[in-house]
Amino acid sequence: MPQLVPPDVAFLPLLPILLVLAGALISTLLGFWVGRRTLTMINIVTVILSGASMMSLWNGGLTSFAGSLQADNAAILLGLIVLVGTLMSLLVSLDTAWRERVSFPEFDAMMMYAVTGCLLIVFSGDLIVMLIGLEIMSLAGYVLATFQGSRRAEESGLKYFLLGAVGSAILIYGIAFVYGATGTLNYAAIAAKVGSVSNLTPENVGILVGGSLLLLAGFGFKIALVPFHQWTPDVYSGAPTTTFLFLSTVVKVAAFAGMMRVFGGALTDAPGWSSVLQILTAATLIIGNTAALFQTNFKRMLAYSAVAHTGFLAMCLLGTPELGGAALGYYLLVYTLMTGAALAVVAALQRTEAGFEMGDMRGLYYRHPGYAVALSVCLASLAGLPPFAGFFGKYLAFQAAFQNGYVWISVLAAVTSVAALVYYLRPAMLMFMPDRTPAREYAHGQRFPTTFTVGLGVASITVLGILPNVWYSWVANPAIWSFLAGR
Amino acid sequence: MFDPQWLPTIMIFLPLLGSLLVFVTPNRWRDEVAGFMAAVTLGIGLMIWYAGGSGLLSLNWIPALGITYSVELSGVSLALAMVTAFMSFIAVLYAARRIPNPGTMLALILAMETGLLGIFAARDLILFYVFFEDALLPSLLMLAIYGKAHRMRALVKFAAYTLFGSLLMLVSIIGVRYLGGSPTFALVDLKQNLVTGPAQTWLYLGFLTAMAVKLPLWPLHAWLPDFHEQNHDSGIPDVMGTLYKVGGYGLFTFAIPLFPDASLELRPILMGLAAFTALYSAWIAFGQKDWKRLLAYAGLSHMGFVALGVFSLNETAVIGAMYLLAFQNLYTGALFLSVGMVQERIGSLDTRVGGLMTGAGALGGLTIALWFASIAVPGFAGFIGEFSVLLGAYQVSPWLAFMAGITTIAAAAYALTAFQTTFWQARPLGSVAVRDLVHTEWLILGLPLVVAIFFGVYSAPALNLMQPAVKSVLAALGGN
Numbered sequence: 001m002p003q004l005v006p007p008d009v010a011f012l013p014l015l016p017i018l019l020v021l022a023g024a025l026i027s028t029l030l031g032f033w034v035g036r037r038t039l040t041m042i043n044i045v046t047v048i049l050s051g052a053s054m055m056s057l058w059n060g061g062l063t064s065f066a067g068s069l070q071a072d073n074a075a076i077l078l079g080l081i082v083l084v085g086t087l088m089s090l091l092v093s094l095d096t097a098w099r100e101r102v103s104f105p106e107f108d109a110m111m112m113y114a115v116t117g118c119l120l121i122v123f124s125g126d127l128i129v130m131l132i133g134l135e136i137m138s139l140a141g142y143v144l145a146t147f148q149g150s151r152r153a154e155e156s157g158l159k160y161f162l163l164g165a166v167g168s169a170i171l172i173y174g175i176a177f178v179y180g181a182t183g184t185l186n187y188a189a190i191a192a193k194v195g196s197v198s199n200l201t202p203e204n205v206g207i208l209v210g211g212s213l214l215l216l217a218g219f220g221f222k223i224a225l226v227p228f229h230q231w232t233p234d235v236y237s238g239a240p241t242t243t244f245l246f247l248s249t250v251v252k253v254a255a256f257a258g259m260m261r262v263f264g265g266a267l268t269d270a271p272g273w274s275s276v277l278q279i280l281t282a283a284t285l286i287i288g289n290t291a292a293l294f295q296t297n298f299k300r301m302l303a304y305s306a307v308a309h310t311g312f313l314a315m316c317l318l319g320t321p322e323l324g325g326a327a328l329g330y331y332l333l334v335y336t337l338m339t340g341a342a343l344a345v346v347a348a349l350q351r352t353e354a355g356f357e358m359g360d361m362r363g364l365y366y367r368h369p370g371y372a373v374a375l376s377v378c379l380a381s382l383a384g385l386p387p388f389a390g391f392f393g394k395y396l397a398f399q400a401a402f403q404n405g406y407v408w409i410s411v412l413a414a415v416t417s418v419a420a421l422v423y424y425l426r427p428a429m430l431m432f433m434p435d436r437t438p439a440r441e442y443a444h445g446q447r448f449p450t451t452f453t454v455g456l457g458v459a460s461i462t463v464l465g466i467l468p469n470v471w472y473s474w475v476a477n478p479a480i481w482s483f484l485a486g487r
Numbered sequence: 488m489f490d491p492q493w494l495p496t497i498m499i500f501l502p503l504l505g506s507l508l509v510f511v512t513p514n515r516w517r518d519e520v521a522g523f524m525a526a527v528t529l530g531i532g533l534m535i536w537y538a539g540g541s542g543l544l545s546l547n548w549i550p551a552l553g554i555t556y557s558v559e560l561s562g563v564s565l566a567l568a569m570v571t572a573f574m575s576f577i578a579v580l581y582a583a584r585r586i587p588n589p590g591t592m593l594a595l596i597l598a599m600e601t602g603l604l605g606i607f608a609a610r611d612l613i614l615f616y617v618f619f620e621d622a623l624l625p626s627l628l629m630l631a632i633y634g635k636a637h638r639m640r641a642l643v644k645f646a647a648y649t650l651f652g653s654l655l656m657l658v659s660i661i662g663v664r665y666l667g668g669s670p671t672f673a674l675v676d677l678k679q680n681l682v683t684g685p686a687q688t689w690l691y692l693g694f695l696t697a698m699a700v701k702l703p704l705w706p707l708h709a710w711l712p713d714f715h716e717q718n719h720d721s722g723i724p725d726v727m728g729t730l731y732k733v734g735g736y737g738l739f740t741f742a743i744p745l746f747p748d749a750s751l752e753l754r755p756i757l758m759g760l761a762a763f764t765a766l767y768s769a770w771i772a773f774g775q776k777d778w779k780r781l782l783a784y785a786g787l788s789h790m791g792f793v794a795l796g797v798f799s800l801n802e803t804a805v806i807g808a809m810y811l812l813a814f815q816n817l818y819t820g821a822l823f824l825s826v827g828m829v830q831e832r833i834g835s836l837d838t839r840v841g842g843l844m845t846g847a848g849a850l851g852g853l854t855i856a857l858w859f860a861s862i863a864v865p866g867f868a869g870f871i872g873e874f875s876v877l878l879g880a881y882q883v884s885p886w887l888a889f890m891a892g893i894t895t896i897a898a899a900a901y902a903l904t905a906f907q908t909t910f911w912q913a914r915p916l917g918s919v920a921v922r923d924l925v926h927t928e929w930l931i932l933g934l935p936l937v938v939a940i941f942f943g944v945y946s947a948p949a950l951n952l953m954q955p956a957v958k959s960v961l962a963a964l965g966g967n
Binding site for chain 1: 548549550551552613616617620621623624627628630631632638639642643646647650651654655657658661662665693
């Protein structure tokens with residue numbers, strides 16, 4: 001009779017996820033008795049507690065479920081970024097949810113479930129945990145996109161669901177292939193197998209390449225990599241702005257964290273995927289940036305800019321895990337902060353969920369000076385202008401790709417960035433042009449939590465731009481990123 | 488006693504502090520605060536000059552990335568920084584009087600001064616890039632807030648050109664360090680770990696693109712006329728715009744030492760482009776009917792000279808180029824302000840108004856004197872610069888020097904024609920009396936002129952400052 005082995009469950013590394021999950025459950029259950037704003041406050045507290053518990057795990061290197069879940073330093077850094085984005089979304093939702101007609105407890109519950117999924121991806125030690133996290137995150141995301149009872153929201157939600165489901169299916173198929181080639185789902189075990197291709201029979205190499213390409217395509221859907229990006233502009237601009245904020249920061253960070261785990265850790269030495277990824281990255285840079293150039297709606301422009309930023313972030317994946325991981329760790333935080341703050345301003349000032357038209361931005365500086373300056377700082381940072389943190393993010397992405405031999409991608413990124421600068425600068429400059437027509441903003445948009453979020457974002461990108469070391473010294477240690485697959 | 492190494496840092500960031508202060512001071516004191524900050528900055532510059540330049544201050548900024556905060560003001564960079572501080576002071580002086588409610592403009596002038604001083608002081612490539620881009624933001628805002636009807640087009644053009652160049656430069660910067668294997672981005676370290684072979688040429692080209700846009704060098708100059716035409720009439724943003732011509736300086740300080748083989752290799756082509764730029768833009772300037780566009784093309788022509796000097800890699804020519812680069816700011820800047828004064832009086836920037844001289848004799852007199860400086864009449868600083876450039880370039884390529892030399896004739900033609908049709912000629916019928924210069928306007932046009940004459944007659948102090956710097960930079964070429 002076989003010995004019964006109890007599962008290896010350690011709760012300490014699970015704690016950050018459990019705290020967030022507790023927030024989700026509280027929102028689900030207490031929603032019947034307590035108002036949404038109270039729940040949001042509770043969730044903010046759980047998110048902060050989760051962050052604190054994460055920090056206490058620093059350098060601990062704990063694992064649970066026999067390595068299926070690992071709380072290594074990479075997970076903690078990326079997890080903190082996820083929480084920063086969540087915090088910003090929650091704070092903004094305090095003010096704007098009722099205006100966006102999504103002010104019910106389920107909204108908070110779904111958001112927290114999505115964060116739980118995100119953290120599972122970030123902490124994942126094998127493909128199954130990653131997949132579970134991804135599915136939790138995606139399902140909650142589909143609901144979030146549809147929540148607002150409008151045609152636009154329903155359309156965007158349905159689109160997101162259909163394409164997301166296709167993406168997930170491809171991803172699962174990829175996981176099956178990788179399992180077929182290597183006989184394991186654990187990152188570390190896959191990395192060990194892949195590291196010496198001689199362990200694989202020649203037929204299996206083909207299966208491995210197929211699997212990694214399918215995985216790449218599946219992740220491509222989640223991070224909006226061209227040509228899997230078609231849903232992005234419609235979903236982002238069709239969803240309520242708070243949801244846009246959440247989807248474009250938190251969900252994207254988590255998907256990139258998953259990619260870092262899989263491609264930077266488990267499949268680093270697998271053949272094929274990097275040459276495909278560089279072509280997809282190039283296409284993303286070109287299409288994302290050019291398409292954004294032609295948008296007349298500010299919110300839609302930001303949606304395309306999110307696609308363009310996927311291109312820059314994907315450049316980090318082309319670097320060696322050590323350099324690329326550090327670059328990604330820095331860029332993702334900065335990206336979250338600047339996108340979050342920019343969308344917070346839009347959420348506060350827009351009249352309708354369609355966001356601003358470009359022309360509406362004219363003269364904003366003379367009506368809402370604080371928000372206008374903040375928004376232009378965000379745009380300058382998104383454009384990669386020093387002294388704001390976006391510059392170092394871009395710089396690190398260039399460097400990661402350049403030093404791994406992808407010089408042409410760096411040059412292409414530089415050239416396409418010119419389009420980015422034009423479409424970011426145009427609204428930024430419009431805001432400062434004098435204007436005599438009546439205001440087109442929502443007059444009562446400036447409320448404390450949103451202003452706090454915007455202030456937090458702007459202050460952080462300025463500080464991180466002048467003193468990048470504040471965050472970079474944490475993520476720069478190459479040792480963090482060389483064990484992405486676990487030891 | 489205080490460590491003089493910190494003086495450049497104080498000089499760089501003092502205007503930025505002033506710019507922030509302007510926003511918190513009450514309206515009626517803003518002029519004084521801005522003027523005081525600009526004056527103190529200039530004073531610190533004089534202190535550094537008196538001490539014979541500052542030493543190199545190098546701190547670790549981002550150790551993980553090998554980026555240092557290295558600044559030094561000495562030699563050429565000190566001269567350029569002094570001129571920048573001086574002209575910023577003049578611009579503040581004029582803005583305070585000319586622009587109603589000038590708080591924002593004063594803040595932008597000071598913010599831009601910080602960027603420019605930083606560019607000249609930086610001795611680390613990334614730091615240089617950071618200041619290079621930082622100087623851009625205030626100039627864009629000046630154009631956006633104070634520009635004319637078609638400013639958006641001008642703005643997008645300007646931004647797209649400059650940023651296209653600078654992003655390629657950023658890739659080059661990454662390449663210079665990585666391929667050369669230098670531990671940091673500090674110039675000292677990079678010089679000891681040069682990239683060699685064809686890679687150097689490619690990196691030089693990336694670097695060159697940014698500088699050629701800023702210079703600007705044909706065919707990357709198209710943003711310049713629109714930029715000046717669409718800016719505010721007063722000419723204050725234009726003064727800051729002319730100070731922005733950091734391309735020549737960047738080529739001199741970074742490109743020659745870091746890419747010596749490539750600069751020798753590309754010398755004939757680049758000299759040709761530079762000479763062509765000088766002649767071509769002088770020709771275009773001749774046909775302009777708008778004072779601002781005329782000045783823009785005149786400036787472009789001067790920059791062709793600067794580029795010719797730098798690219799020739801000859802000691803005399805490079806000194807001349809740096810001399811011209813420094814002092815061109817004085818008289819071109821002052822000319823932009825004089826154009827602003829003309830516009831203030833007659834409401835037009837057209838070069839064919841006629842008869843201004845009858846009412847505004849002093850304005851006309853100072854303007855023509857500044858034009859003499861601009862077309863390099865002996866006795867003005869511009870002459871020493873242009874003459875040295877031609878002298879040096881002749882030793883390298885007589886034909887190109889000859890071609891550029893023709894420009895001086897063309898310059899006289901466009902300058903004098905435009906001046907004649909504006910200030911002399913028949914006074915238009917029914918025109919009202921034009922007010923002559925009043926109080927600070929005398930200083931605004933007079934001070935730059937005095938400095939231009941001083942350094943045209945007595946060039947030793949500036950030359951002594953520049954010569955060792957130029958010698959040390961050219962030493963990187965191993966004697967050409």
